[in-house]
Amino acid sequence: MDAEYLLRINIPPGLEEDMVDLLLASGEIRGYQSYPTRGHGSVGAMTIAEQVAGRRDRVQFEIVLDAALLQSTLAVLKEAFPVRDVIYWVLPVVQSGRLSD
Numbered sequence: 001m002d003a004e005y006l007l008r009i010n011i012p013p014g015l016e017e018d019m020v021d022l023l024l025a026s027g028e029i030r031g032y033q034s035y036p037t038r039g040h041g042s043v044g045a046m047t048i049a050e051q052v053a054g055r056r057d058r059v060q061f062e063i064v065l066d067a068a069l070l071q072s073t074l075a076v077l078k079e080a081f082p083v084r085d086v087i088y089w090v091l092p093v094v095q096s097g098r099l100s101d
Helices: 013-025 048-053 067-080
Strands: 004-011 033-039 056-066 087-093
Touching: 004 013, 004 067, 013 033, 013 056, 013 067, 056 067, 067 087
Parallel strands: none
Antiparallel strands: 004 056, 004 087, 033 056
């Protein structure tokens, strides 16, 4: 079994539909999860309202990929979203699968 990685991408809500379109257009990505979340701290430029609230709305995507697909996916994402406000993490996946056949 090849090593797998969790690619976690955190984006502004205004980019959500573009990200969904890009991921769905990929013939290699089997699936992913997305969910609304909130960003806290001083990463990126926050509006005055976000600074007062201490948080800003974000959308997070999570995709499990093998090493080769991870690198090609990152290259496509960097080309499609060359903005500072898109943040990502790569985490090793120790085990994955389905609980039933």
